[in-house]
Amino acid sequence: MDATGLFFLTSAPSVAHITTRERGDQLVHQFNLLERHKRGTQRLVAYWSDPDASLFVDAYRRHLVRGTALRLKLDRVRPHPTRDGLIAFITDCQLAPERWPSYHAEPALQGPAPSSSPHP
Numbered sequence: 001m002d003a004t005g006l007f008f009l010t011s012a013p014s015v016a017h018i019t020t021r022e023r024g025d026q027l028v029h030q031f032n033l034l035e036r037h038k039r040g041t042q043r044l045v046a047y048w049s050d051p052d053a054s055l056f057v058d059a060y061r062r063h064l065v066r067g068t069a070l071r072l073k074l075d076r077v078r079p080h081p082t083r084d085g086l087i088a089f090i091t092d093c094q095l096a097p098e099r100w101p102s103y104h105a106e107p108a109l110q111g112p113a114p115s116s117s118p119h120p
Helices: 051-060
Strands: 003-009 014-020 024-037 040-048 069-079 086-095
Touching (some): 024 051, 051 086
Antiparallel strands (some): 014 024
16 A cells, blocks of 8 residues: 655664565665554654665754654555554655645735826
8 A cells, every 4th residue: 555644753764674575685764653643643664775765864864853744655554563553665755844834825816906096
């Protein structure tokens, strides 16, 4: 199952060694995450093995701390085999903005220009 959404780091990403049927043994970046939803929170362990993972982690290391929001695209989401929560593989990762744009911040539609002629 694929998923896209907003997730929050519970700790800084770490390097982990995993074995998958598709790719065998590999070193990956492990992201421990929480997803918030109407019924509470869901724990998720996500692995990122793409070459972009190292570039992303190195570039944003000081931002990747507990509580940081990430926009993620996930692949192969399923129940974690040994603990509560889910396991998935990251296919795209972005830092979420510190503050989401508000619909109030959108520019108002411009009405007709005020008349420049003086009133009699």
